[in-house]
Each structure stands twice: as C-alpha cells, then as structure tokens.
Amino acid sequence: MRTLIKNGHLIDPGNKKNGEFDLLINKGKIEAVEPRGKINETSDIEIIDANGAIVSPGFCDMHVHFREPGHEYKETIETGSQSAAAGGFTTVAVMPNTEPVNDNRSITELIISQAKETAIVNVLPIGAITKGLKGETLSDMGELKAAGCIGYSDDGRPVSDSELMRRALEYSKMFDLPCIQHSEVLELTRGGSMNEGIVSTELGLKGMPTEAEDIMVHRDISLLPKTGGRLHVAHISSGGAVDLVRQAKAKGLPVTCEVAPHHFTLTHEACRGYDTNAKMSPPLRAEPDIEMIKEGMRDGTIDFIATDHAPHDLVDKQVEFSKACFGIVGLETALPLTLKMVDEKIISLEKAIDMLTFQPNRIFRLDKGTLGIGKVADITIFDEKTKYSIDPSKFKSRSKNSPYKGWKVRGKILRTIVNGKTVFKNN
Amino acid sequence: MTQTASLSKRNIISMNGLKAEDIKVILDTAVSLKEISTRTIKKVPTLRGRTIINLFFEPSTRTRTSFEIAGKRLSADVINISGTGSSTAKGESLIDTARNLNAMNPDILVVRHNCSGAPALISQFVDCPVINAGDGTHEHPSQSLLDLLTIREHKGSLEGLKVTIVGDIAHSRVARSNILAMQTMGMKVKVVGPPTLIPVEIERLGVEVCYDLGQGINDADVIMILRIQLERQNQGLLSSLREYSNYFCLTEKHLSKAKKDTLIIHPGPVNRGIEIALDVMEGPRSVILDQVTNGVAIRMALFYLLLGESDADTN
Numbered sequence: 001m002r003t004l005i006k007n008g009h010l011i012d013p014g015n016k017k018n019g020e021f022d023l024l025i026n027k028g029k030i031e032a033v034e035p036r037g038k039i040n041e042t043s044d045i046e047i048i049d050a051n052g053a054i055v056s057p058g059f060c061d062m063h064v065h066f067r068e069p070g071h072e073y074k075e076t077i078e079t080g081s082q083s084a085a086a087g088g089f090t091t092v093a094v095m096p097n098t099e100p101v102n103d104n105r106s107i108t109e110l111i112i113s114q115a116k117e118t119a120i121v122n123v124l125p126i127g128a129i130t131k132g133l134k135g136e137t138l139s140d141m142g143e144l145k146a147a148g149c150i151g152y153s154d155d156g157r158p159v160s161d162s163e164l165m166r167r168a169l170e171y172s173k174m175f176d177l178p179c180i181q182h183s184e185v186l187e188l189t190r191g192g193s194m195n196e197g198i199v200s201t202e203l204g205l206k207g208m209p210t211e212a213e214d215i216m217v218h219r220d221i222s223l224l225p226k227t228g229g230r231l232h233v234a235h236i237s238s239g240g241a242v243d244l245v246r247q248a249k250a251k252g253l254p255v256t257c258e259v260a261p262h263h264f265t266l267t268h269e270a271c272r273g274y275d276t277n278a279k280m281s282p283p284l285r286a287e288p289d290i291e292m293i294k295e296g297m298r299d300g301t302i303d304f305i306a307t308d309h310a311p312h313d314l315v316d317k318q319v320e321f322s323k324a325c326f327g328i329v330g331l332e333t334a335l336p337l338t339l340k341m342v343d344e345k346i347i348s349l350e351k352a353i354d355m356l357t358f359q360p361n362r363i364f365r366l367d368k369g370t371l372g373i374g375k376v377a378d379i380t381i382f383d384e385k386t387k388y389s390i391d392p393s394k395f396k397s398r399s400k401n402s403p404y405k406g407w408k409v410r411g412k413i414l415r416t417i418v419n420g421k422t423v424f425k426n427n
Numbered sequence: 428m429t430q431t432a433s434l435s436k437r438n439i440i441s442m443n444g445l446k447a448e449d450i451k452v453i454l455d456t457a458v459s460l461k462e463i464s465t466r467t468i469k470k471v472p473t474l475r476g477r478t479i480i481n482l483f484f485e486p487s488t489r490t491r492t493s494f495e496i497a498g499k500r501l502s503a504d505v506i507n508i509s510g511t512g513s514s515t516a517k518g519e520s521l522i523d524t525a526r527n528l529n530a531m532n533p534d535i536l537v538v539r540h541n542c543s544g545a546p547a548l549i550s551q552f553v554d555c556p557v558i559n560a561g562d563g564t565h566e567h568p569s570q571s572l573l574d575l576l577t578i579r580e581h582k583g584s585l586e587g588l589k590v591t592i593v594g595d596i597a598h599s600r601v602a603r604s605n606i607l608a609m610q611t612m613g614m615k616v617k618v619v620g621p622p623t624l625i626p627v628e629i630e631r632l633g634v635e636v637c638y639d640l641g642q643g644i645n646d647a648d649v650i651m652i653l654r655i656q657l658e659r660q661n662q663g664l665l666s667s668l669r670e671y672s673n674y675f676c677l678t679e680k681h682l683s684k685a686k687k688d689t690l691i692i693h694p695g696p697v698n699r700g701i702e703i704a705l706d707v708m709e710g711p712r713s714v715i716l717d718q719v720t721n722g723v724a725i726r727m728a729l730f731y732l733l734l735g736e737s738d739a740d741t742n
Contacts, residue, residue, distance in 0.1 A: 201626040202443075204543040204565030204603060274544030318522055320542035322563070 001046060002026045003420065004039055008050030008381065012057060013354035014362075014370030023055060025377040028420035033371060048422075050381050053414055054349075057357040057369050058090025058121075058378030061331060063155070063180075063234060063258060063306035066092075066123070068114060069107070070099025075311040075398045077111065080331075081119035083309070083397035085424035087331035088413040090378035091122040091361075091368055092309075096133070097156040103128035103139040108147035120423040121416075122378070124366075129154045129168045129179055135161055138171055145175045150364055153180035155234055156281075158216055160186055165220060169229030178230035178256070178364070181220055183241065184282065188212035193322045195268040195283040203271065205321060208283050210238035217241040221248045221255055232363065233257035235308045237282040239292025246301040256363050257296075258306040261337035262328055262403070264293050264346075270403050274321040277403040280308075281326035294346045297355070304359035307334050311399030329397045333390060335382060336409035349384065377420040383412045434732050438550045440559045441566050442607040450612060454576050456728035457721065463500055464723055474503035477534040477734055482524075482549075483560070484510035484540045489695055489719065490560050490570070494537050497726035503534070521545060522552050529553040534734055538562070556733045564598045570694050571604035573725040575612065577718045578649055581690050586613035591637075591644045593619045593675060594653030594702055597626040597664075601694045602653060606632055619643035620675065623664040640675050641684060649690045652677055652703045668701055678704040682712070692718055 003025040010021035010033065022039045024032040032039055041047065066080035075083075077094070084092050094111060096102035102111060108125050115123035127144030129152045131137050141152060152172055158181060159165040165181075172179050189208040194200050196207025213236075220231050221244060236242060236257045248255045262280060267287055270278035278284055285293075296302040310327020317324050338352045347355070361369030368378060387410050392402040416424035434449050463471055479498040483491050491507065498505035508528075521540075528536065529552065536557045538546040543563030550557040561567040579585055590609055596602045596618045609616050610633055617635040618625060625636055637643040644650050655675075659665045682689070691703075691713045699705055707713060 196627055198628040198631045201628055202603070202632070204563050204600060207627065274547050315520070318520075318548075320521060320540070320548060321544045322542050 002031070002044065003046045003048060004041060005048045005050055005055055005379070005381070006039070007036065008053055008055035010055045010371065011350055011353050012371040013350055014057065014358035015372055017371070018350055023371060023379070025420045028377055030371055030373055030375050030377050033373065048381075048415065053381050053383045056353045056380045056382065057371050058380050058416065058418065059088045059334070059356040060091040060360045060369055061089050061307050061309065061334070062093045062304070062360045062364060063260070064092045064094055064309035064331065065097065065311070065327070066094045067311065068098065069110060073398075074313050074316070076118070077114045077123060078118035079396065079398040080309070080311070081115070081121045081123060083329070083331045083395060084121045085416045085418070086396040086413060087334050088380040088382055088416055089121060089331055089334075090380065090416060090418045091124065091366070093124045093126050093150060093364070095126055095153060095155040096128040101128050101133050102126070102149075103131050103133070105140075105143045105147040108144055108149055112148050121418050124148070124150045126151045126153050126155075126180065128152065129159055130164065133157050135159055135164060138164070138168060141172055141175055141177070145177060149177070150366065151178050151180050151232070153182070153234065155180060155182045158182050158184045158186065162219060162223070166223045166227055169223055169227035169231065173227065173229045178232040180232045180234050181216065182234050183213050183216035183220065185212045185215045188215070193279060193324075194271045195285050197268055197286050199268045199271055203274065205271075210240055210285065210289060213238040213282055214240035214244065217244045221245075221253060224248070224253045224255060230254045231256075235260045235263065235282060235306070236293070236296070236302060237263045237285050237289065239289040242292050242296035242301055246296065246299070249301065256303045257301070258304050258360070259293055259297065259302045260306060260308040260330060261334050262330070264290060264297065265337045265340055266403065275403060276317045276319070276321055276324035277328065277401050279321060279324050279326055280328060294341070294344070297341060298346050303363055304355045305334065305338055306360065307331055311397050312401045313399055317401050327401065329392065329395055329399055329402050332395050332397065333402060333404050335413060336390070336411035337404070339384065339409070339411040377417060379417040380413065381415040383414055385410060386412055388412060433735060437733070438557045439568050439729060439733070440546050440550060440557060442568050442571055442604045442611070445568075445608070445611065447611050450572070450575065450608060453572055453725065453728050453732065454579060456732055457576055457724040460727040460731065461721070461724040463727070464720070469500050470502055471500070472502045474498070474501040474730060474734060477503040478532070479503045479505045479535045479537065479730065480528055480533045481505060481507045481537045482528065482539070483508065484545070485561070487539055487561070489722070490539065493719070493722040494560060494726050497723050498730060500723070501727055501730055503730065521548060525549040525552045529555070535730060558729060558733070561600050563600065565600050566604040567600040568604050569722070569725055569729060570601050571608045573718055573722040574605060574651065574692055574694070575608060576721045576725055577692060577714055578690060580717070580721070581714060582648065588614045588648040589617070589646055590614055590649040590651060591617045591619055591647040592651045592653065593640060593643065593677065595624045595655055595659060596620050596629065596653070597624045598656065598659070599653050605651065606634055617643055617647070621665065621671070624659065640677070641681055644681060644685050644689070647685060647689055649692060650677065650685070652691065652693045654694065654696060654698060655702045672701050676700070676702055676704060677707055679706055679710075682707060690714055695719070
C-alpha cells in the first residue's frame with residue numbers, strides 16, 4: 001500500500017526543501033518527493049490531503065521522562081508515546097532516572113521491549129553515566145550502547161565529581177556517544193525551589209542562582225580539550241551558560257546544547273501565587289536570561305529544542321511549593337510554544353522545524369529527521385495558522401501538569417506518521 | 428460595634444494587595460475592640476456560634492495564644508490543632524487536611540506552616556476565609572498589623588515615618604509583611620543586616636539596604652529588631668552569634684546617636700543580649716509588650732471584619 005500526501009507545504013530543512021511538494025510513501029519509506037501534482041494518483045494509493053498544511057519530518061525530542069519502570073502512575077512508555085504523537089513527535093529519547101535506573105542492559109532491554117509492545121512512536125533509551133545515578137562509579141557504557149542506548153546522562157542530577165565527569169567524557173569517547181549533563185552545582189541550589197531573584201525574595205522561597213548552571217557548564221567545557229568526549233548541555237536556561245557554549249563552539253570544542261520551550265516562553269514571574277506547575281529544574285529564569293536564550297536560538301548557539309517532558313501526578317504537584325516535584329508535561333505544547341519564537345521573529349518557521357527535526361538527529365547521529373528519498377517515513381503534518389486555546393485536561397499524557405492552561409496559541413498537529421503509518425490524527 | 432466597615436480581601440495571606448484604607452479600617456477596629464480586654468468580664472457575644480480553627484503546623488506560643496484569646500473574647504468557638512497532633516503526622520496531605528476541616532464548616536481558618544505559600548494553597552480548597560499566621564519565610568500579616576497599631580499609638584500617625592528593620596531579613600516573614608504594609612502606609616523602610624541575611628534584589632521592593640547598624644538607625648523613628656536564629660550559623664550565613672552581636676546587637680551606645688523619641692519594637696521571642704541589649708529591651712523606648720497586647724486587638728479586628736457585621740451585630 002502506498003500513501004500520497006498531497007497539497008501540503010513541505011518543509012524539510014535537512015534537504016533545504018521548502019515549498020509545494022507532494023510526498024509518496026511506500027512500505028514505510030519515502031519513495032518520492034515531487035512538485036505539487038507531479039505524482040500520479042492511481043487507485044491503489046491512499047490519499048492524504050494536507051490541504052495547505054505544513055508537511056514536516058517527524059519531530060524528535062531528545063529529552064523526555066516516561067517514568068517506566070517505577071513511576072507508572074505519572075506516565076508509562078505507552079501513554080508517553082501517545083503524548084508524543086499528539087505533539088507531533090515521532091522519536092523520543094527517554095532519560096534513565098527511572099526506578100530502577102537505566103544503568104544496565106536489563107533495564108535498557110525492558111524499555112525497548114515495552115516500547116515495541118506499547119509505544120506508537122520510536123523510543124530510544126539514554127543510559128546512566130553513573131551506576132544508580134549516584135555519581136560514584138561509571139556505568140557499563142559499552143553494554144548500554146550494545147543494548148540500544150543512544151547517549152549517557154544522569155539527568156535530574158548532575159555528575160558533581162569533576163574527576164568522574166572527566167572520566168565519563170574520556171570513556172564515552174570509546175563508544176562515540178555524547179554525555180548529556182544536567183548542569184547544576186548542587187551546593188548552590190541546596191533547598192532551592194525556584195530561580196533566585198526578586199520573585200523568590202517576595203515569595204520567601206529559597207532560590208537557585210544562575211551561577212549554579214554557569215559554573216557547571218564552564219567546568220564541563222574545561223574538561224573537553226583533553227578528554228575529547230562529546231558534551232551535550234541539557235535544558236540550558238541561564239544566559240551565562242549560553243555565552244559559555246557560544247565561546248566553546250567558537251574554539252571548535254565538541255559541545256552542543258538544547259533548550260526547553262518553557263525556558264523561552266516563561267519567566268520566574270510564573271511562580272507567583274505558588275503555582276507548582278511553574279516549578280522546574282532548572283528553574284524558570286528572569287527576563288535578561290530569557291533574552292539571552294533567544295539570542296542563542298537566533299545565532300545558532302542553541303542547537304535544538306527538547307521538551308524535558310516531566311509528567312507528575314497531582315499528588316506530587318498539588319502540595320506546598322517547596323515540596324512539589326520539578327517539571328512540566330512538554331510534548332503536547334512544544335510546537336505552539338516554538339512558533340511563538342517565529343511570531344517574535346527570533347527564528348524562521350524553517351529554523352523552528354530544523355530545531356525540532358534535523359538538528360537533534362544530526363547531533364545524536366541518527367538516520368532520521370529528514371524527508372529524503374529512501375528514509376523512514378516519520379512525518380508530521382500541522383496547521384500553523386489556526387488559533388486555539390491550550391487545555392491540559394485534553395492531554396494524552398497521563399499527567400496534566402502544565403502552566404500553559406488557557407494560552408492562546410497557533411500550531412495544531414493534524415497528523416503524526418511513524419514508519420508510514422498514521423499514529424495520531426486530529427479530528 | 429455600629430460601624431459597617433469591610434475589607435477588600437477575603438483572605439489575609441499577604442499584605443500585598445491590602446489597601447491603605449483596609450489597613451486603616453483594621454487598625455481603627457482594633458482600637459475600638461481593645462477596650463474589651465481591659466474589662467473584668469473580657470467577653471462580648473459578637474461571634475457567638477462562630478467556629479475558628481487554629482491550624483498550627485509549627486510551634487508557636489505567642490501567636491497561637493493571641494489568636495485563641497482574640498476568638499474567645501468575641502465568644503467564638505476556637506479549636507486548636509497542632510502539626511504533631513494532626514493527621515499530617517500520619518502522612519495526610521495538606522490539601523486533604525484542609526478539605527476535611529472544611530467539611531466541618533468552620534468560619535475562619537488560621538494557618539501557620541513552615542512552608543511559604545501553604546496558607547495560599549489551603550485557601551484554594553476551603554470555603555471560609557484563611558488568615559496566614561506565618562508561612563515559612565514568606566509573610567506574617569497579623570504581626571505587621573499589630574506593629575503598625577503599636578507604632579500609630581505612640582507616634583500618632585504612620586505617614587512619613589522612617590523605619591529601620593535590623594537582622595535576618597532573608598528568613599523573616601515579619602520583615603516581608605512589614606516592608607509591604609509600611610510602604611502602603613507611606614512609611615520609608617530601611618533594612619540593616621549582614622549581606623548574607625539580606626535577600627537578593629530586595630531593593631526592588633523599594634527599601635534601602637545598609638550593612639552598618641549605627642548608620643542604619645541614625646534617622647529612624649522606629650527600629651524593629653528581628654530575632655536571629657541559631658541555625659543560621661550552621662548554614663554558613665553567619666560566622667558566629669558572637670560576631671553577629673558585635674555588629675548588630677542594638678545597644679544604648681547606638682541609641683545615644685539615634686533620635687530621642689525613636690521607638691523600639693521586636694516581634695519576639697527575644698534572644699536577650701544577642702540582637703538587643705537587656706537595658707535597651709527593658710528601657711523606656713521599647714514597646715515590645717505593647718505589641719503583644721495589641722496583637723489580641725488586631726486579631727479580634729480581623730475576625731470581626733472577616734466574619735462581617737452581617738449577623739454579628741444582631742446577636
């Protein structure tokens with residue numbers, strides 16, 4: 001069975017294609033991309049009329065938490081993948097801070113087999129840098145890669161020990177996979193629950209200063225020249241850290257970084273009223289940091305967008321602010337929030353799609369993220385124009401923690417196609 | 428009570444949002460209710476049949492007693508629940524505790540909690556007004572109101588007065604409430620303390636910051652001394668209480684250079700000899716015990732105003 005997506009506006013940044021093209025899928029692969037109307041419609045072809053909507057490579061989120069195994073009441077690989085599909089994501093990378101931690105082959109295999117059975121999008125595991133995320137001894141990185149991990153991270157926690165981080169960068173080089181750092185000097189954020197600044201002062205909450213992020217990014221970059229490993233800075237949020245990455249890139253060092261949509265659309269002001277849905281790690285920052293994040297998106301210092309999808313149940317969020325869990329349901333609001341940057345003329349629509357598709361795949365060296373001939377047909381079709389209001393109660397995620405309730409946005413996912421098959425369709 | 432005053436706020440959680448008129452109404456009401464506490468029979472039937480729950484998750488003597496006495500002098504039924512004796516100790520969530528209490532139809536919940544924002548959270552799940560009796564390092568509105576009443580009694584009016592708050596500003600809910608309320612009332616606020624105990628960007632709230640006690644108090648009409656807590660030493664915020672005292676203990680020597688009629692207040696409990704010298708504390712300019720007396724009147728006023736004069740007057 002072949003499928004023709006016609007009448008769409010195709011944007012494929014990896015192949016520098018942007019225009020009115022039709023796309024033919026055959027046996028889960030992209031068979032042809034031709035100017036509108038050039039592909040013959042025969043009776044054996046299923047027709048998808050995109051009707052002027054954007055046809056993009058499937059989105060890719062290199063930073064999600066699906067909570068399985070261990071915290072299935074918040075999310076499972078199945079519900080997380082449904083959330084991903086609803087957000088236009090065809091590939092996600094799941095962080096290892098599950099219970100037990102994904103620090104060995106048996107957990108990696110469990111995640112992959114659960115994904116095979118229940119997930120409707122591609123689920124790629126990330127293995128722990130250190131055993132049990134304890135920051136004491138390196139995990140078996142070779143075994144993790146052999147089992148299917150595509151990177152290493154202790155996300156949720158930083159690797160605090162400088163010697164251990166140095167060894168991690170060195171050792172991971174043997175397997176040619178990046179180390180993804182949650183950059184935070186814990187001594188500076190101890191007991192903190194939001195950004196340090198005027199809002200934390202007014203609310204009487206312990207702050208987490210930006211220096212905690214800057215210092216760790218600086219340290220890790222300093223470890224790069226001699227180790228030769230690849231460093232990927234997760235969820236960059238401070239302006240100082242953006243500057244450090246920019247300087248390191250100018251020196252040709254192997255460092256990349258990602259930004260989460262909440263870090264360019266919200267400031268620490270969102271914490272007022274003790275809204276625990278605005279409690280994130282790293283925290284929502286002050287306006288000057290947000291401006292520097294945007295500058296980093298504009299000039300390419302920030303490589304791609306990742307949501308840090310962190311679902312939490314009400315029992316973990318509807319509590320005292322200082323006791324609430326950190327995080328936000330990210331997958332289902334990523335596109336409209338990214339399009340806000342297009343509205344603000346920070347990035348073009350093509351660049352926005354690039355940051356959601358081609359760039360993460362390029363950095364993680366995955367053979368995805370484009371609409372090239374012969375590639376797997378992972379495709380997202382979205383309507384960029386129609387305005388709507390965000391309603392977290394409609395999320396496919398098992399959790400509904402989002403500070404974006406009621407936001408008027410544009411960017412609606414119409415259809416998500418994985419391996420040539422439609423896995424999500426908006427009615 | 429014949430006046431028909433009311434407040435623009437239903438919950439007293441922060442001094443942010445209380446207007447100058449609200450504060451004036453509260454202070455005036457407290458003045459007229461204060462007399463009740465001087466009678467032999469210290470009770471009026473105003474809130475007969477009303478239920479007030481004091482929900483205290485943190486130890487407190489002065490504040491809890493003050494709220495309890497205030498309620499009882501107005502004939503309300505006052506129930507005290509402490510953190511250790513509540514279901515919270517059995518693992519019940521704050522919201523479930525609030526919902527259960529709400530199901531018993533209280534008329535007011537008075538909440539003290541060690542987490543900033545806890546009373547605000549509770550107020551979203553109950554039908555009655557909530558009074559914040561101190562939450563974490565956030566606010567303590569009734570303390571600020573009784574401070575204002577005490578100052579007004581001694582100074583005649585509030586507008587234009589210069590106030591210096593000395594001590595651990597970073598962890599003080601009393602300081603936060605007062606910074607907001609005093610500025611609402613047209614007073615000028617200065618904060619004095621070691622830089623480690625001054626919260627970041629506090630200047631943006633409109634206060635002046637000073638690290639020298641002598642300089643900080645030389646033109647003050649009111650000096651508010653805050654309690655310094657011993658655990659700040661272990662958190663690396665202080666080198667030692669001894670050194671803190673050397674720089675920030677208010678003594679007669681400092682006062683000799685201050686205004687003659689400067690007023691000294693302290694929210695208590697006092698660490699005698701650490702943040703304030705004994706002779707200063709017991710000297711003529713100290714009105715610390717007036718504050719405690721006024722505390723009862725302020726809390727009576729809050730109960731009266733929040734429960735409205737609707738049927739209170741007819742009883």
